[in-house]
Amino acid sequence: MYELFDTIIATYKGKPGALLSVLEEVQRNTEHTYLNEQALLYIAEKMQVPLSQVYSVATFYSFFNLKPQGEHTITVCRGTACHTRGSKPLLDDVMAMLGLIETEEGEDESSYTTEDMRFTVRTVACFGQCALAPVLAVDEVIYSKMTADKLATLLKQLMAKKVKA
Amino acid sequence: MANEMITLCIDSQEVTVVKGTTILDACLQVGIKIPTLCHLEDISSHGSCGICVVEVKNSKRLVRSCITSALPGMEVSTNNERIRASRKLNLELVLANHPLECLTCERNTNCELQSLAQQLGVRESRFQRTKRNLIPLDYSSSSLVRDPNKCILCNRCVEVCSQVQGVHAIDIIGRGLRSKVSTFMDKGLGSSVCTNCGQCALVCPTGAITERSHIEEVFSDIANPNLTTIVQTAPAIRVGIGEAMGMPWGALVTGQMVAGLRRLGFSKVFDTQFAADLTIMEEGHELISRIQKKGVLPMITSCSPGWIKYIEHFYPEQLDHLSTCKSPQQMFGAIAKTYYAQQAGLDPRNIRVVSIMPCTAKKFEAGRSEMDGAFEFWKEEMALSEGERFADVDYALTTRELASMFKRVGIQFASLPEEEFDSPLGMSTGAAVIFGATGGVMEAALRTAYEVLTKKSLPSIDFTDLRGMDGIKEATVDINGTALRVAVANTLGNARTLMEQIQEGTSPYAFIEVMACPGGCLGGGGQPIPTNEAIRKKRAASIYQEDRNFEVRKSHENSEIQALYKDFLIEPLGEKSHHLLHTTYTKRGQYALFDSF
Known part of the structure; x- marks a missing residue:
């Protein structure tokens, strides 16, 4: 594992914004697509960046995950346009269908992941697809003009999919 | 090169400033202090709070004066309805998420946010917490x-x-x-x-x-009739505590401080400066020994616990450069619970040593597990059990905590009579008081090392090159024809510069003093708030004034220190000193804080 980190760090060494690029690639190459404490420590030490700064960067960008992510990520848009077209009930539906419960620390949680590590649910402020509201994304695909029915079908299909080996 | 000057107009008054001056600083020249919150004097401006806004003609938006440079011909307004409303709004937004617990807050009556709310006339909390x-x-x-x-x-x-x-x-x-x-x-x-x-x-x-406050524990120990509570005060307290009691910046209040401590009920009022003189005896001889025996050089001082933890984290491979001397606080604790306990016929288990320090790191230092020389000293003789293990220093309070204690019992500090420290651990010299300022330990050490090495009297004992607020200072001292190069750093950022030289093997120095805080202990993290460059200079001036007030200004001439060696320690760097006054350090590293790879 650390050999791979070393290669990634060597690739970006001396380039501006190296830390961001390294964090991004390390996350992509880590099981469950996240940055764990050991990885952050390793990167900080090898790149000679203060630990607090590495953590600051990793927590600033919503792109970085500090918790293990599910196989599929469902991102519900909670922008104004989507909100007025019912994105909150959609979010509630997704959570309910996956058996996820919003915790009391709701506002401090950026995402929720099912125990079987199959799904992660998160929200986003805006996809820039307001004309197609409400929108949500499953992994890289955006679904527009979502309804409760369409969502139910979509989720059923996803759940029926075989778990990645 | 002369600085380019520019002229601008602030509230219809013309003002000429050096190019690059911020609007905020330019305003000061016409007698207007723009309110600020995030702005950090002498250090940096972040421009995040939006309190310091002013209006610049032909600029649509209000500008943040702390991060905007004054330009030639600029027309600045600092006072109109729009500006006042904007400042107040920005402050109200900050206050929305700030708990309104002022009455029970430690910073009550000494809080910039509170003062600003008062200054800007905030009378209600309009916005909901987000x-x-x-x-x-x-x-x-x-x-x-x-x-x-x-x-x-x-x-x-x-x-x-x-x-x-x-x-x-x-x-x-x-x-x-x-x-x-x-x-x-x-x-x-x-x-x-x-x-x-x-x-x-x-x-x-x-x-x-x-x-982390220990006031309650100290009050409770003072009230316990079975305990002898000994208090020691660092050099920088006597030039800081007055400020917290309403006196001018840097007021020199040694006598009142002693009187106040006695009023609080401490059994003995002693002086960390006694231990500072002791430190010089040990550290001076350590330096001489390292030079003569070709030991690890440069030797670096070890009085500042912030500095010690810094080098343990950031330069763990260079710990051999540190003097093995404990800090004066710890030397005092070890001597109080051994030598003094013997002299006064006290059971060391019933002694509580409380130190008043300009420092927050002293709390951590007092708690270090290796700082129990006195327990180890008595262990066999008194057949002490592990459960009875005690620290050399029980509590380290900051200058601010001492002020808080004075206030709680209603001591009218400024009108106290001047009193003297108790004997014997209350005697000190001018060399000890300057420990409170950057360069002071070095100067004190040189006063002693020179005379011990040359057996001659110093022509002038004032090493003025080592004084002042520069981040790094250096001097060369001629000792018996050998040039001894020394350096002094204050702040850890400046210490890093000297450490990098050591790391690279290019350090030209034999002896280095490092103090973690700007200006040395007088600018320590436990000193009264505010502490800034101007205040540090006032405190330093009082420190050097106090040095001149002493008849004896060299540590080795302190008669109580001489008695301590004669009756107890025998000689510097001797067997007892080794156990009681010297210590070891821990390789911490930066990243090895957690289970490593």
């Missing part, structure tokens, strides 16, 4: 407590920790509503590279970072 949850307090450090709920994200603590100290223990974590100042993985200061220097607490405009 943060739903409270963040748990960080109690992980033995020196400092952080309450993120009181934090207004001004970034000052982050700036001082990274830019001045180069420690980077804290940073802004998260973003938007979730932003907070925190450490790596939110593990808390106690599990970070934090050196406990407390500069963050000194610059915090609110009560978000404060020292």
Whole structure:
């Protein structure tokens, strides 16, 4: 594992914004697509960046995950346009269908992941697809003009999919 | 090269300033102090709070005066309805998420946010809190407590920790509503590279970072008739405590301080300066021995516990350069519970040593497990059990905590009579008082080392090259025809410069003094708030004044120190000194804080 980190760090060494690029690639190459404490420590030490700064960067960008992510990520848009077209009930539906419960620390949680590590649910402020509201994304695909029915079908299909080996 | 001057107009008054001056500083020249909150005098401007806005003609928006340079011909207004409304609005927005717990806050009546709310006439809290949850307090450090709920994200603590100290223990974590100042993985200061220097607490405009208080424990020990409570005061307290009691910056109040401590009920009022003289005896001889025996050089002072933790984290391979001498606080504790206990016929288990320090890191230092020389000394003779293990120093209070104790019991500090320290651990010299200023330990050590090595009297005992607020100072002293090069650094950022030379093997020095805080202990993290460059200079002036007030100004001429060696320690660097006055250090590293790879 650390050999791979070393290669990634060597690739970006001396380039501006190296830390961001390294964090991004390390996350992509880590099981469950996240940055764990050991990885952050390793990167900080090898790149000679203060630990607090590495953590600051990793927590600033919503792109970085500090918790293990599910196989599929469902991102519900909670922008104004989507909100007025019912994105909150959609979010509630997704959570309910996956058996996820919003915790009391709701506002401090950026995402929720099912125990079987199959799904992660998160929200986003805006996809820039307001004309197609409400929108949500499953992994890289955006679904527009979502309804409760369409969502139910979509989720059923996803759940029926075989778990990645 | 002459500085280019520019002329601009502030509130219809013409003013000429050096090019590059901020509008904020230019305004001071016409007698207007623009209110600020996040702005950190002498260090940095972050421009995050939006309190310092002013109006510039032909600019649509109000500009933040702390980060905007004055330009030639600029027409600035600092006072109109729009400006006042904007400042007030920005402050009200900051206050929306700030707990209105002023009455029970440690910084009550000495809080910049509170003063600003008063100054700008905020009379109601119009905006609803936007943060739903409270963040748990960080109690992980033995020196400092952080309450993120009181934090207004001004970034000052982050700036001082990274830019001045180069420690980077804290940073802004998260973003938007979730932003907070925190450490790596939110593990808390106690599990970070934090050196406990407390500069963050000194610059915090609110009560978000404060020292870990031990006032109650000390009051309770004083009240316990079975205990002998001994108090020791660091040199920098006598030039700081007056400020916290309403006196002018840098007021020299040694006598009142002693009287006040006696009124608080301490059994004996002694002086850390006694131990500072002792430190010079040990450290001076250690330096001489290292030079003569070709030991590891440069030798670096070890009085500043912030500095010690810094080198343990950042230069763990260079610990051999540190003097093995304990700090004066710890030497005092060890001597009080051995030599003094013997002399006074006291059971060391019933002695409590309380130190008053300008320092938050002293709390951590007092708690270090290796700081129990007195227990080890008595262990066999008194057949002490492990359960009875006691520390050399029981509590280290900051200058601010002492002020708080004085206030609680209603001591009218300024009108106290001047009193003298108790004997014997109250006697000290001019060499000891200057420990409180950057360069002082070096100067004191040279006064003694020179005379011991040359057996001659120093022509002049004032090493003025080593005084003043420069970050790094150096001097060369001729001792018996050998040039001894020495350097003095204050702030950990400056210490790093000297450490890099050592790391590269290019350090030209034989002896280095490092103090973690700007200006030395007189600018320590436990000193009264505010502490800034101007105030530090006043305190330093009083320190050197006090030095001149002493008839005896060299540590080796302190008669009580001479008696201590004659009756107890026998000789510097001797067997007893080795056990009681010298210590070892821990390789901590920066990243090895956690289970490593």
